[in-house]
Amino acid sequence: MKILIIEDEEGLRESIAEYFTEAGNICETAASYSMALTKVELYRYDCILLDITLPGGGDGISILKKLKENNYTDGVLIISAKNSLDDRLQGLDLGADDYLVKPFHLSELKARVSAIIRRKMYNGSNLLLFNELSIDLQAKTVKVHDTSVKFTRKEFDLLIYFIANKGKVVSKNAIAEHLWGDGIDIADNFDFIYSHIKNIRKKLVEAGGNDYIEAAYGMGYKFTGK
């Protein structure tokens, strides 16, 4: 996967790049409008992470327009500090694939980018294969070694989320925000996350699959891609 991160804030840019850099991924970064413009004119990417406010003469929206003018099919995820519906609608209207508002968890970003790339690469195929797991994203069904396993909606969401972040420790906060939305402020208790995860592990193991999810120091969970 080839990813371009267009973000002027150094700290954020580095963190994203580090999180996305793994075997098989190439991460490039651009810190200004002109740099970003040069890169998107020269190279094609699987996904471009695009900040709306940029220094150097233009904003993310004009980069997006440029991409669409040239009929480039790069996936685009807008990351913006402006939680304004206008921006969001404008971005999506112009052909961005998704929109994420700062601040966000890297695991959330990774899950969204994975979804975009999946849609682009497999051209409408909704099947996500991972070792013995076969997940139909459209029908929301999971098979382990061809055995159907029934998951609730949240368990299903969580499984996809973990697979997108395999090998990473995902914090409980990130999981809670993913499942209930960041507007919902229930931070005092994460017990219900534990029970969802327990259920997923149980169902996978009972169907003859591996136990992929392990707790990480009480801070979160990790989906090991062994």
Next chain:
Amino acid sequence: MKLLALYNRVNIITTIIVMIITGILYYMAISWILNGQNDKALRVEEDEVFDYVKLNHQLPQVFDSKDQQISFTEVAPNSVTRKFINTKYHNGKSGYEAGRGLISSVTVNGKYYKILIVESKVETEDLIQIIFSITVGVVLFLLLILQIANRLILNRLWQPFYSILKELKLFNITDNLEITQTATKIEEFNELNKVAITMAAKAKHDYKDLKAFTENASHELLTPIAVINSKLDTLIQTENFSEKQSKLLTDLYSAVSRLSRLNQSLLLLVKIENRLLPEEQNVNLHELITELLQQLEDIFQDKRLTITSILEDKQIVANRYLIEILLSNLIINAVRHNYEGGDIIINLTQSSLTIKNTGNITPLPGTKIFTRFHKSSGSDGSGLGLTISKQICENFNFALSYQFLSPHHTFVITF
């Protein structure tokens, strides 16, 4: 009471009093003059009697003329004092009418007579009546004219005042409408208008500054929060944490997440106040609440809460995003301030949405809870949830109220 009404009242009362006094004086003056004329006629008659007696040494023939009667009565000498009296005049046909009389005396051939000359006053009275009627007519006519003139003139004079007043009533610190200059030649109103315009502009400017500050401050905070968040996400990938370290990291995570929620709430408040979320559409509340309850099912189960919802089909025209925030704020509050095994009752009707929950048995301070950063002790919310809820309701002209109906804390949205 309207200024016009008060002015009219004072004006009419003064006019009437002045007119009555004038009327009385006028009446008295005319009566006095006419009486004088009557008396003169009586004196002429008396003189005629005296002349006749002097010449003929006998009393004149008594005859009734059309409006004068004379009678002679023999009385004891010197028992009569000469005086004018108001008396009755007897006319042959229809009885008595008002009259003026003169009592006098004459001595004829050593006999002492009392003379009574009575003259009818009916014509005088008629005259007075006509004069009086004309006067009253003029007074009434004058009053009518005054009334109409006042109404027309004053209404017109005060027109600029009313239009300034209307502008002030419509003035809203949060919208973009300015107070316009009302065209008038009257200096006082011009000045009032100028002051109102300046004041409104200043209020708006200050308010805008304050809002811009809040928005900019919150906005500037987003990036550092985003950096902290991403650095934490990166940090926990570095493996091998002691229990103490992971506890510290967990605390950091929740603090950052609270900070970011607080910041989002502030930005949201500014946005609602700025009416930056104008897209309105039909929102099916029944559907929205059902979805939300489904989404929160595991949280209810975790706290062993009993949820009872009676939902009618109800649509409103509003911004869907804001209504979602409103509903989730109220329902999450009902969960957060509930106890293990408590209950939540949600009732949606055509006119209102009621959310009741069990919890602490002391009522909340009704007005304070909607102010910014008011928190019950032990709450770890942002303290902005209810403020936002209230703002959202005001935005769509709904009313949000709180009541404690033991054992339930009750929030009602009236559409």
